[in-house]
Amino acid sequence: MKRGLGFLAALLFALWTATAQALVSFTVSDIRLEGLQRVSPGLVFRNFPVNTGDHITDGRLAEAIRKLFKSGYFDDVSAARDGDVLVLQLRERPAVSLIRLEGNSVIKDDDLMKGLEQSGLKEGEVFKRATLDRIRLDLVQIYTNQGRYGADVSTEVETLPGNRVAVNLTIDEGDEARIQHINIVGNNAFSDEELKELFEMELPDFWSFYTKSDRYAREKLEGDLERLRSYYLDRGYVNFSIDSRQVSISPDNKSIFITINVSEGDLHTVRDVDIAGEMVVPESELAELLRLESGDIYSRKELNKGRDALIKRIGDDGYLFANVSPVPEVHDDKTVSIRYYLNPGKRTYVRRINIKGNTRTTDDVIRREMRQMEAAIASSEKIEQSKVRLEKTGFFAEVNVETLPVTGTEDQVDLTYSVVEQQSGSLAASVGYSQGDGVLLGFSIEQDNFLGSGKNIGISITSTDSTTEYSFKSRDPYYTVDGVSRGYEVYYRKRDFDEDDTSAYSTDEIGAGMNFGYPIDDFQRLNFGATLEQVSINTAQQTPQEVTDFLASEGDNYLNLIGKFSWRDNHLNRGLLPTRGYSQSTSLELALPGSDLSYYRLQYNLKAYKPINEDETWIATGWSRLGYGGEFGSNRYPFYKHFFAGGMRSVRGFKANTLGPKDTPTAGNEAEPFGANLLITGGLELIFPTPFTAGSGKVRTLAFIDAGNVFSTDCATGSTGCDEGVELEEIRYSTGLALSWLTPLGPLSFVLATPLNEKDGDETESFQFTFGRTF
CATH class of the missing domain: 3.10.20.310 (membrane protein fhac)
Known part of the structure; x- marks a missing residue:
């Protein structure tokens, strides 16, 4: 029987094997x-x-x-x-027919759905349980990284007809855990308060709701620890180390406690500094660039600055790929020896200069600003200088340069200058309004880069409450290839000073002129020219005695040949919204022999920018605007050439042109601002990051203090009640906030200002604005 069963089993196994093989x-x-x-x-x-x-x-x-x-x-x-x-x-597997989200607010629905799609969960796609499980864990981790340790994500898969499912994600985002304590253990050289000021993470304070600085994030902690490490290494603690860090969370997941254990080590000073390697530049010249000397406290920051200075100097002589390695050697006597090893490599030549991004400006306008030439020795200084010159044109919002080695060579590079065009002029048309001028009717255009040619063209057909003007001006900054400029100007201007809240008289001016400019170097420029001008003075019933006395002496029509001379020294890094450098200029307007009047008018302007921090978001600025006018011989200084103070480009917070001496009022009228021949104004500003603009280069905000006034040095040409000379008690002060915005049509500026020492008779304005100028 057993033999029969065994035979049957063998037969079945053979049949199964044959079937499988088949x-x-x-x-x-x-x-x-x-x-x-x-x-x-x-x-x-x-x-x-x-x-x-x-x-x-x-x-x-x-x-x-x-x-x-x-x-x-x-x-x-x-x-x-x-x-x-x-x-x-x-x-x-079933298809995802519907995804439902519930409970999320920190991460918006659209952003969350995009993230789910990128992770493989999308409506219409095949449902995968493993993908859903991974997404749930990833979401929890995302919330955890934001300091929401109580976050939880639950998932539910709902079966639908037609082999479909609906995926339901229910999110409990939890509350953000706040830092309640930061403890640094092991520090003796510096106090806890001094070290904690380095941290981006802070304990809760009044501004925490806005800054979020009391929220914990792993990336923020790593950044803070690196700042702590750099702080010690920059102050001589060569052996400083962070031994450990502990991050504890309260049971309710709402509080964070951070403990950092450090070992400071000993303070080290510099024993000696030397340079080794191939000296393509005299060693004595290189040594002058080093920031550290024997006896100084060791600083990694200064060590690296010395390296960068050596690389730049060697690069100026054409060794763009020089390698400089600073090697500090720590000794047992708490000193450090520093040696800079130089490997200049081969001298480099520029094969080609490429221009990118200039959608409007022609290539030749950009190339004429180049100080680095093709086929010449590559120079770090000239490459950077070319970049700065492009920025100073005001044509571009951004300029970047990239140095690329030429494939197959060891001594050639290509340079690529990438530019981002920006509005380099202003346009006004139809109806508008401007403080100081009132209603504006007409059309005017000012373009510093006309049709991308780099030429300045200005056309104005303008009518305001105080001024009617028809003018055309043109300036070619490269009339010659050497940078000699030439400009023309033709104008008709009627100005009603009474409508401008000053004395009651008006002028008709017709003029035409030409000017030339000569570059002294990359920063300085001389300009000179001449304008033939016909001026007629018109009086009214309320015209003050000062004007009628002048007209009785000099007449009411003047044909003058005016010489104009100026010098400018511009070290600003950009044409619009600069962040560093300074610019100063002096100009002289002079009635030449043969003119009906004999006078001169001298002005000086200064503006300086000094970054406070490395990323140049906090900047201290100072400005000054001075002017003086006088006469020659027996002629009197013309009153219509007076300086005025107050307004957007003067002492902000005071109404435009209202400061200084006033005229002698006629019967039934009040005294009006008359101006004077001496102008003294200036101010200090603090530029700070503009909230909610994410580092935009088109918006600038600043706080300011202004001071100044106009004074008369000769009361015979001023008002009858004026005091001669500068009186310090008459200097006006104001403070406030200002904003400039580079709009597509030109710069738009706003001011909120408060006078600090206004006196009886002063006219003030808390809000002022202008179009076409920045601060």
């Missing part, structure tokens, strides 16, 4: 897919490594099925044989 051991003539609904056949064949004509075995078939299953698109995969046709029987 199923898998054959040459595939075709592959048929069954059960597909949404998944494309192409996706199946890409993940199933068996093709028509292949001879398959059981091992190969099993491996192919496993690979297809791992694609994640199927719940079940099986194979059958129909003759020489391989039949794949597939059961697809």
